Each structure stands twice: as C-alpha cells, then as structure tokens.
Amino acid sequence: MFTPSSDECHQPVVELEHISFSYRDQQVISDLSFAVKERDFVGIIGSNGAGKSTLLRMIVGLLPMAQGEIKLFGEPIRKFKDWERIGYVPQKKAFNPLFPATVREVVLSGLYNKKNLFRRVSKSQQQQCDDALEVMGIQSIAGKRIGELSGGQQQRAFLARAMINHPDLLILDEPTVGIDAKTQADFFELITHMHQHHHMTFLMVSHDMYMMENYLGKEPKQSSGSIQFYVRHSHEIQNCEVRDLQHSLS
Numbered sequence: 001m002f003t004p005s006s007d008e009c010h011q012p013v014v015e016l017e018h019i020s021f022s023y024r025d026q027q028v029i030s031d032l033s034f035a036v037k038e039r040d041f042v043g044i045i046g047s048n049g050a051g052k053s054t055l056l057r058m059i060v061g062l063l064p065m066a067q068g069e070i071k072l073f074g075e076p077i078r079k080f081k082d083w084e085r086i087g088y089v090p091q092k093k094a095f096n097p098l099f100p101a102t103v104r105e106v107v108l109s110g111l112y113n114k115k116n117l118f119r120r121v122s123k124s125q126q127q128q129c130d131d132a133l134e135v136m137g138i139q140s141i142a143g144k145r146i147g148e149l150s151g152g153q154q155q156r157a158f159l160a161r162a163m164i165n166h167p168d169l170l171i172l173d174e175p176t177v178g179i180d181a182k183t184q185a186d187f188f189e190l191i192t193h194m195h196q197h198h199h200m201t202f203l204m205v206s207h208d209m210y211m212m213e214n215y216l217g218k219e220p221k222q223s224s225g226s227i228q229f230y231v232r233h234s235h236e237i238q239n240c241e242v243r244d245l246q247h248s249l250s
C-alpha cells in the first residue's frame with residue numbers, strides 16, 4: 001500500500017515562488033523560493049536589513065509583490081480572501097505605546113475587517129475574546145490600557161489578538177524583542193506548545209539563536225541570500241504515515 005511521506009501528506013500553507021522585491025532602487029529579496037507546509041514551525045533568521053520583515057509583510061499582503069508568485073493555502077495571493085486563517089503579530093516597533101485601548105479592545109480588534117468594523121461585538125465574539133485571553137493567561141489584565149503593560153504582557157495581548165480567529169497560520173515578527181530572558185523562555189514554551197498541540201503552522205522571525213537551535217535544530221533547511229529558514233514539523237507530522245494508515249484502515 002502507498003503511504004505518503006510526511007512531506008507529501010501535508011499541504012503547502014505558504015508557497016513563495018521566485019519572489020523578488022525592491023524598495024525603489026534597493027533590491028531586498030532576490031529570486032526566493034520556499035514552501036511552508038501544514039504544521040511546520042519555520043524560523044527565519046538573518047542579519048539586520050536582510051529582508052525578513054519585508055518578506056513577512058509581503059506574505060500578509062501589506063506589500064505588493066514585484067516579481068514571482070505567493071500562494072496562501074494553495075490560492076494565489078491576489079485571489080486569496082480567507083485572511084481569518086492567518087494571524088499576524090508585527091514587530092513591536094510598529095506599535096504606538098500611547099494607543100489608548102484596553103487589552104480587551106486590542107484583542108477584539110483582531111476580529112474586525114473592513115466589512116464589520118462598525119458592527120457591535122456579539123456575545124459569541126466576546127466569548128472568543130475571553131477564550132483568547134484565557135489561553136494567553138491575561139484575563140486579569142483585560143481592562144488595563146495596553147500602553148501600561150510590560151513588554152511580555154503586551155506580546156501576549158498581541159498574540160491573543162492574532163489568535164482570536166483560531167488561525168491555521170500564525171506569523172510572528174521578532175516576538176520577543178525587548179523582553180527579559182525568563183519571559184522569552186515562557187513565550188517560546190507557549191508557542192511551541194501551541195505548535196505541538198493546537199495543530200497550527202508557524203512562521204517566525206527571530207534573532208534568538210538559542211531558541212532556534214533548541215527547537216528547530218542546528219542546520220537551516222534552506223538559505224537564500226542572507227536569510228535562513230529553519231524548520232521543524234510537529235509530532236503529528238512525524239506520525240502522519242501512521243495517521244494515513246489508520247484512515248485507510250477505518
């Protein structure tokens with residue numbers, strides 16, 4: 001009987017095909033191809049200015065692609081509409097600490113898109129918000145102003161915001177910058193737990209080599225320019241031949 005290999009039995013979530021990008025005359029990304037598959041944890045490292053944030057911003061549709069093709073869940077990005085399937089936590093420097101919103105409001109804003117910006121928040125949406133706050137362990141600070149929180153608490157709030165729609169893919173841009181070592185370790189434990197137990201796919205930029213090597217191994221799977229991709233599959237992926245065998249027997 002044919003049993004697909006772990007690489008074959010999980011669908012691509014993000015496909016980058018010969019991507020190039022320039023800011024005016026500065027070429028930042030050149031002919032990059034890479035695929036993130038279901039339930040991968042992909043860590044991206046690279047020197048300052050290598051183009052990591054630019055790449056993530058292209059993937060979430062914030063920057064137009066100059067050349068090449070990006071597919072999300074198998075669909076070309078220009079046709080893709082299912083943005084709820086993707087949670088994105090941008091770099092912290094993109095956040096204005098004077099922003100006058102509470103943690104609850106920030107988390108709820110993850111539900112809004114252009115269509116429902118002015119709708120009242122329903123009971124079930126409040127429940128979704130409570131669930132996200134609970135998963136991140138920040139229910140007790142839901143009423144606090146986001147700007148008053150510590151860096152680690154803010155990161156949890158932004159993660160809860162990205163999680164509120166139960167995304168299949170979570171994209172994180174340097175999520176632990178500016179937070180202490182203990183909080184960083186807790187944060188990594190939280191996201192690796194989510195990777196192993198919540199069947200999610202992760203794409204994360206980080207300068208934290210210790211975490212990368214610890215969770216993703218010492219060798220990058222691929223390098224492109226000065227960007228390197230480290231990959232780990234979740235346990236479910238390693239066992240997917242078994243899963244498929246069980247499916248075919250049931």
Ligand SMILES: Nc1ncnc2c1ncn2[C@@H]1O[C@H](COP(=O)(O)OP(=O)(O)OP(=O)(O)O)[C@@H](O)[C@H]1O
Pocket residue numbers: 023028046047048049050051052053054055
């Ligand atoms: N809006 C912009 N306009 C012009 N140039 C930009 C813009 N944003 C980034 N750049 C330049 O593009 C290059 C790549 O930037 P990017 O932020 O993607 O790098 P990075 O790998 O994420 O860096 P870091 O590790 O420092 O966050 C840098 O040289 C940067 O100065």
